[in-house]
Amino acid sequence: MKLRLFKQERCCPRMGPGCLSAGLPVVCLFVVMCQTTIMAVEYDGGVVIGADSRTTTGAYIANRVTDKLTRIHNKIYCCRSGSAADTQAIAEIVAYQLGFHSIELDEPPLVETAANLFRASCYRYREELTAGILVAGWDKRKGGQVYSVPIGGMLVRQPVSVGGSGSTYIYGFMDANYKPGMNKEQCMELTAAALSLAMERDGSSGGVVRLASISEEGVERRVILGNQLPKFSTH
Amino acid sequence: CYCHCECYSKPKGFFYVCIIYLLAIKVGCSVPAARKTGTTICGVVFKDGVVLGADTRATEGMIVADKNCSKIHYISPNIYCCGAGTAADTEMTTQLISSNLELHSLSTGRLPRVATANRMLKQMLFRYQGYIGAALVLGGVDCNGPHLYSIYPHGSTDKLPYVTMGSGSLAAMAVFEDRYKPDMEEDAAKQLVRDAIAAGIFNDLGSGSNIDLCVITKSKVNYIRPHDEANKKGVRTGDYKYKRGTTGVLTKAVTPIDLELLEESVQTMDTS
Numbered sequence: 001m002k003l004r005l006f007k008q009e010r011c012c013p014r015m016g017p018g019c020l021s022a023g024l025p026v027v028c029l030f031v032v033m034c035q036t037t038i039m040a041v042e043y044d045g046g047v048v049i050g051a052d053s054r055t056t057t058g059a060y061i062a063n064r065v066t067d068k069l070t071r072i073h074n075k076i077y078c079c080r081s082g083s084a085a086d087t088q089a090i091a092e093i094v095a096y097q098l099g100f101h102s103i104e105l106d107e108p109p110l111v112e113t114a115a116n117l118f119r120a121s122c123y124r125y126r127e128e129l130t131a132g133i134l135v136a137g138w139d140k141r142k143g144g145q146v147y148s149v150p151i152g153g154m155l156v157r158q159p160v161s162v163g164g165s166g167s168t169y170i171y172g173f174m175d176a177n178y179k180p181g182m183n184k185e186q187c188m189e190l191t192a193a194a195l196s197l198a199m200e201r202d203g204s205s206g207g208v209v210r211l212a213s214i215s216e217e218g219v220e221r222r223v224i225l226g227n228q229l230p231k232f233s234t235h
Numbered sequence: 236c237y238c239h240c241e242c243y244s245k246p247k248g249f250f251y252v253c254i255i256y257l258l259a260i261k262v263g264c265s266v267p268a269a270r271k272t273g274t275t276i277c278g279v280v281f282k283d284g285v286v287l288g289a290d291t292r293a294t295e296g297m298i299v300a301d302k303n304c305s306k307i308h309y310i311s312p313n314i315y316c317c318g319a320g321t322a323a324d325t326e327m328t329t330q331l332i333s334s335n336l337e338l339h340s341l342s343t344g345r346l347p348r349v350a351t352a353n354r355m356l357k358q359m360l361f362r363y364q365g366y367i368g369a370a371l372v373l374g375g376v377d378c379n380g381p382h383l384y385s386i387y388p389h390g391s392t393d394k395l396p397y398v399t400m401g402s403g404s405l406a407a408m409a410v411f412e413d414r415y416k417p418d419m420e421e422d423a424a425k426q427l428v429r430d431a432i433a434a435g436i437f438n439d440l441g442s443g444s445n446i447d448l449c450v451i452t453k454s455k456v457n458y459i460r461p462h463d464e465a466n467k468k469g470v471r472t473g474d475y476k477y478k479r480g481t482t483g484v485l486t487k488a489v490t491p492i493d494l495e496l497l498e499e500s501v502q503t504m505d506t507s
Contacts, residue, residue, distance in 0.1 A: 031365075032387045055393070060405065062385075063393045084391035089361045092354075128364075 030058035035204035037166030038079035046215030053207030076137030081164035115147035123153025166202035275403030275435025276317035281424035284452035285374035288428035314375030319401035321368035349382035361390025403435025
């Protein structure tokens with residue numbers, strides 16, 4: 001998956017910081033990426049979603065306080081990873097489509113509908129896009145749901161899902177520590193801990209941890225700053 | 236890549252990059268073309284509005300094409316946009332969106348919002364998949380207060396209190412990260428932007444000449460060009476011209492040349 005990202009890397013005319021020192025007139029060109037760590041967990045009554053806050057162009061951090069938890073509808077959010085331009089564009093298109101659909105229905109839309117809209121765009125343009133998205137939210141029919149739409153355009157519902165370049169470091173942690181039947185606070189702690197661990201090890205993830213919980217009552221957002229992150233190593 | 240360095244006794248930096256370059260061609264990866272952005276642009280949100288700043292150097296490869304070009308473009312009476320990247324792309328993109336935004340504003344009957352300009356720019360740049368090399372800093376004040384966006388050539392945007400773009404962006408961002416405070420006064424904000432652009436001008440080869448500022452508030456726009464002539468051209472103290480009379484004249488002979496008029500034809504201009 002990482003190799004595919006590299007091969008599809010398109011060029012943007014922004015000077016790479018390392019190239020000046022080489023003395024060559026050649027400039028390295030980079031795409032703005034959200035190679036990140038994102039996570040979504042279901043609990044009885046809602047979902048908890050979390051993400052780091054780093055956006056990079058090559059080795060430079062273009063935005064260190066990014067909000068990767070994007071609102072698609074009142075109670076449906078998505079976590080974005082991959083190319084910043086691609087995911088922002090897709091999220092805005094899906095938000096428009098879902099808003100229109102919701103007005104037609106005169107009802108809040110289903111999370112499964114939102115996930116399918118993402119999947120439709122991501123699968124149709126799979127050769128052109130680099131987008132890994134987690135769709136999570138609450139609806140009346142099935143309660144809290146998490147759907148994963150990775151690069152390539154697959155759609156699968158999972159009780160807990162992680163994504164982004166930093167996710168590879170926390171699969172073991174997730175397998176060991178996730179138990180079905182956790183409540184909201186436990187899910188929040190698990191997400192914060194997992195994201196901190198990933199941010200510690202992955203160079204493309206960092207900054208602050210953004211958390212959100214979506215339930216019947218509404219959306220509650222939290223930010224955990226760098227110095228308040230859970231600590232695991234003593235050195 | 237490490238094993239390839241053994242043949243070379245020269246400094247590691249230059250040849251290391253060359254080897255990677257050749258290795259990339261051998262493997263079959265597309266090698267990026269050389270294109271220098273050569274700019275420092277930045278913006279900051281302060282208490283009453285936004286301050287946008289830019290240097291004034293336009294480069295063609297390693298040569299300065301324009302020593303005093305204007306990089307802060309008009310979008311609407313309350314919104315201005317700094318442009319880095321290909322000069323033609325930034326110029327045309329901002330003009331197109333400015334025109335569309337004016338039509339939109341006439342249609343809605345309202346002052347345009349910065350978020351609208353941001354949406355129009357990002358959707359156009361995404362449509363062209365990064366081939367339009369325009370990296371923009373968009374700032375303005377509308378009914379919801381002051382807003383500042385950075386827009387990248389592929390169409391991603393960030394809404395932040397302070398942004399920098401261009402080849403000198405790292406130098407300018409260093410100044411911002413050190414001295415930015417929320418809710419600054421106008422003079423403090425102008426000084427901060429001036430110092431950030433100056434950092435870009437003096438530490439980046441692609442940026443230079445003067446510093447332009449644009450201060451946008453709810454009531455007025457102050458386009459200060461130049462705000463600071465950081466690089467004034469020196470005044471020559473000496474002169475290589477020889478004064479008349481340096482060389483002595485020995486003889487002088489004047490021969491008038493007679494021209495004979497052979498033919499005259501009149502052709503009336505078609506003024507209809």
